[in-house]
Amino acid sequence: MKEVTKNIIKKDAFGLMLGKPVYTNDLTPKDSLIVKILRSPHAFAKIKHIDISEAEKIEGIECILTYKDVPKNPITRAGQGYPEPSPHDWYILDEYVRYVGDEVAIVAGKNENAVTKALKKIKVEYEIFEPVLDFEKAEEHSSIIHPEKEAHSMFEIGFNAAKNIAASYEMQIGDIEEELKKCEVVVKERFYTQAQAHVAFEPHSATSYIDMHERLVIISSTQVPFHVRRIISEAFDIPIRNIRVIKPRIGGGFGGKQAVHGEPFVAAVTLKTGKPAKLIYTRQEVFESTYRRHCMRFDVTLGATKNGKLKVIDMQGLSDTGAYGEHALTTFMVAGSKTLPLYNKVNAVRFKGKVVYTNTVPAGAYRGYGAIQANFALESAMDILSQKLGMDPVELRKKNMMNEGETSPIFKIMGEGREGAEMIIKSCKLNECIEEGMKLIGWKEKYPRIKVSETKVRGVGMAIAMQGSGIANIDMASAILKLNDDGSFNLLIGATDLGTGSDTILAQMAAEILNVSTENIIVYSSDTDLTPFDTGAYASSTTYVSGHAVQLAAEKMKKLIIKEGAKKLEIPEEKADFDGEFIYEKDGNKRVSLKELATVLYYTENQKQLVADASYVGKESPPPYMAGFAEVEVDIETGKVKLINYVGVVDCGVTINPNLAKVQIEGGIVQGIGMALFEDVKYTKNGKLLTNNLMNYKIPSRMDIGNIIVKFVESYEPSGPFGAKSVGEIGIDTPPAAIANAIYNAVGVRITQLPITPEKILNAIK
Secondary structure (H helix, E strand, O other), X not given: OOOOOOOOOOOOHHHHHOOOOOOHHHHOOOOOEEEEEEEOOOOOEEEEEEEOHHHHOOOOEEEEEOHHHOOOOOEOOEXXXXXXXXXXXXXXXXXXXXXXXXXXXXXXEOOHHHHHHHHHHOEEEEEEOOOOOOHHHXXXXXXXXXXXXXXXXXXXXXXXXXXXXXXXXXXXXXXXXXXXXXXXXXXXXXXXXXXXXXXXXXXXXXXXXXXXXXXXXXXXXXXXXXXXXXXXXXXXXXXXXXXXXXXXXXXXXXXXXXXXXXXXXXXXXXXXXXXXXXXXXXXXXXXXXXXXXXXXXXXXXXXXXXXXOEEEEEEEEEEEEEOXXXXXXXXXXXXXXXOHXXXXXXXXXXXXXXXXXXXXXXXXXXXXXXXXXXXXXXXXXXHHHHXXXXXXXXXXXXXXXXXXXXXXXXXXXXXXXXXXXXXXXXXXXXXXXXXXXXXXXXXXXXXXXXXXXXXXXXXXXXXXXXOOOOOOOOOEEEEEEEEOOOXXXXXXXXXXXXXXXXXXXXXXXXXXXXXXXXXXXXEEEOEOOOOOOEOOOOOOOHHHHHHHHHHHHHHHHHHHHHHHHHHHHOOOHHHEXXXXXXXXXXXXXXXXXHHHHHHHHHHOOOOOOOEEEEEEEOOOOOOOXXXXXXXXXXXXXXXXXXXXXXXXXXXXXXXXXHHHHHXXXXXXXXHXXXXXXXXXXXXXOOOOEOOOOOOOOOOOOOOOOOEEEEEEOOOOOOOOHHHEOOOXXXXXXXXXXXXXXXXXXXXXXXXXXXXXXXXXXXXXXX
């Protein structure tokens, strides 16, 4: 291959290095009104009275909006699918506030000082209710977080607001109780995973203005521009045709921008005043008033024979969605659908649970999206089972895990909101991932532990994981290729580059088909007026789903070039071919350059614009696989854990751009390490977020993560573009369980609640 599988530099790399204006705040009209939000100081309350009279008098204030001034249409902010699998329980502004940081009023003015002063002058009288802060006590709590009658779901998701239940789910194959009776070894354990903040470097940002055609234009740091357009249309009762959403360069998203956040507030100001407006979140607001990961509890029961044959997996969970139900159902379902198929030979499997409301920061999409929570529980339980059996945990997994050519009934049952089809695994190099990971970590020499000194012990641990490649039968992407008169091409895609380099890899795919240099593919992405539809950057879909659309469009374009070239050469179409530079006669001497053909097509002969378009919906979601291996050093006097090495070996099919794929895995591993050892979301007893800045919320630095080793095994996915599968999420899944298992192997204590802190280890040792 000429362009695919090559380490081509990202399309936007030099522009970013040179500090070009590419982010939302850079592109905001200079005369934009400054928008800030008055936020609730209470975890749960009702606004009895709000007085804005003094605030309105401040010079420079243009408008102040309360719940009385905006439409009251219940929506979900979650940008995922339609009909939406999240309850419609959020309003632009509401008389109820459901967490500390919830929106009370929108203030817009000509300068920041005026707006800040006005925020302090607004007087609000609240009726304060008892908040629900413990998700294990949320169901049927005396405080009902969503008492409003308008809240609803678009289809049955187990929504029951009267009991503080946002969603629920249950599936079962086989008879769990009967199969457990036959098992010789049974493991039962409870696991907790914490909330986790995204900490993207660019805070959430949005700006809006009215264009010359009286249409609302929104520029937003969003992963889902087409969903934003639809949601804004629903919230304000504006036809979609009157809204345009532009996604510029994004400074990181990780799922935190897979929703509307600031867009409704700037839109409300612009629609009220007719003036451009911008809202740039502070770091504190990002922590307190956007998204965090769903914290979850899982009760895991495993049953097996003495020789290590896994017979039963039973996982029963509880998930905390916070104040609103965004991604409630799908995140919980993915916890099952992206973990249970790993062990596909069991006789009985059950997955069930509920997602409950609490008066805390709303939970939403975050890289790993449910899978990391359940993976920590299941892969920790597998190690507990291996200890009971006296087996090497590697051998236990090899004996029971998914292999190429196999399937799982889970694929058909748990289709992320819809019934999916049976999927035969065409590419699974999980065994090779494990073998390579064992070599790189030195498993045979180091397992289970090596005593370094009287106070320090090293241990190794491992975990395996799977993800998906888009959501089968739901995610759709499209692409348009346009030939320019110099022989270059414009690639128009709705796919959203989050900084991952997807613009680059999609250009590589088009270039490979057309046999041209990637430099000749000019990419324009994510503008709802100018680019074709794409559901957005989430669910590890871009390489697989959007890549398919690009591949199909490029194949169409190649045929068009050959057809028009044959006309120019006056030969039958079947006797012509295209090598990227010339259209030529296969068995003759006639040829015409692509540049010459484009010039005559557009200026003199048989004039027409060559445009090719294609769309793609994935019929299956082939999983990438990973084996993760951790080596830790534990100080038994202090409980401190030092991560020495982390090895991630991945099967993601063909790597379109190996360097960009490696960076994705490395980034995911680091976020997984953060969840395992450092990151924690903490509240006061009244529901105020304590970890609302980077002084109090610890993410791992380069000094904390040790040596990270990433390797890809050779693999080819027949259903993927050029043999590729996804790579964006798989890297984050294994660190929590692998590190927990390594700590157990080092010092013999099992930590079942993340993050794994020195205090927890020391208490367990003592």
